[in-house]
Amino acid sequence: MTHPIEITAEDRDAYARDGAVCLRGLFDDAWLDRLRVAIDRDIEKPGPMGMRYGRKTDEGTFFGDMYMWTYDPDFRDFALESPAAEIAGALMGSKKVNLFYDHLLVKEPGSESLTPWHHDLPYWCVEGDQVCSIWLALDPVDKTSGAVEFVRGSHRWGKLFRAQDFRMKTIFADPSLEEIPDIDADRDSYEFLSWDTEPGDCIVFHALTVHGAPGNAASDRRRRALSTRWAGDDAVYIERPAMSEPLRDPGLKPGDPLDSELFPVVWRGAA
Ligand SMILES: O=C(O)CCC(=O)C(=O)O
Known part of the structure; x- marks a missing residue:
């Protein structure tokens, strides 16, 4: 069933205050069915950025790929035509929304590979406050199957933590950046947000929210x-x-707006 896209003032406040908000049932079965087929196709034949994250000894893999929209028609339609861009625009309070990229994250049963605590901005060739992700569930997800946890309000800490590779190597190490604190060793000091999700639910989170x-x-x-x-x-x-x-040189100079073939404007709201 298709739900009208309705982002409430409470949703916007929660995103601004907490750095993450869960929105229920905004993506219908038609999108989910197409994506599930496309996901299996991509796992079978990954794109240029496809890789296995996590431990090689895992019984189930943690598979990742990026920029699928650039070569797969179903991912492309989702990125360019689904409600995602409008949702991002409404929550960020932006009049235009550029697609930055799409990222597949599949944890098969048996995967012991955790997603390390991190925030996204230090990984990315983008700067700004209006940068977010929409994490869309294609399966029922709870903490036994890898539900993402967010540190409430961490997007307002004023920090930029050193990025670390999901494969636990250090290829992104920028020694000038502070290391992320050991969140698990000190869980009482933080407030966490995490949601059990059904297919079609999504979590929108700020690029500085630690998760x-x-x-x-x-x-x-x-x-x-x-x-x-x-x-x-x-x-x-x-x-x-x-x-x-990024997948390729976007042909931009530092300080340029992202508008380009690689990071297209996908949505414009009322001026
Ligand atoms: O799905 C996961 O395990 C991690 C998600 C994540 O880190 C992200 O979407 O930025």
Whole structure:
């Protein structure tokens, strides 16, 4: 069933205050069915940025891929035509929304690979406050199958933590950046947000919100998630000393708005 896109003032306040908000049932079965087929196709034949995250010894894999929209028609339609861009625009309070990229994160049952605590901005060639992700669940997800946890309000800490590779290597290490604190060693000091989600639910979170996730070793369900990354009016291109390189050179100079073939404007709201 298709739900009208209705973002309430409470949703906007929660996103601004907490740095993460869960929105229920905004993506209908038609999108989910297309994405599930596309996901299996991508796992079968990954794109240029596809890789196995996490431990090689895992019984179930933690598979990731990025920029699928650039070569797969179903991911492309989702990125360009689904309600995602409008949702991002409404929550960020932006008049235009650029697609930054799409990111597939599949934890198969048996995967013990956790998603390390991190926030996203230091990985990215973008700067700005209006930068967010929409993490869309394709399966029922709870903490036994890898529900993502968010540190409430961490997008307002004024910090930029050193990025770390999901494969636990250090290829993104920028020594000038502070290391992220050991969140699990000091859980009483933080407030966490986490939601059990059904297919079609999504979590929208700010690019500075600290988040991480357990593995999927305790369930017998797949945990397929698609994170689409979005940027708004104040976002500009930058080059960081250590970052996750984009799929290709977008042809932008530091300080440029993202508008380009690689980071297209997908949605414009009322001026
Ligand atoms: O799905 C996960 O385990 C991690 C998600 C994540 O880190 C992201 O979407 O930025």
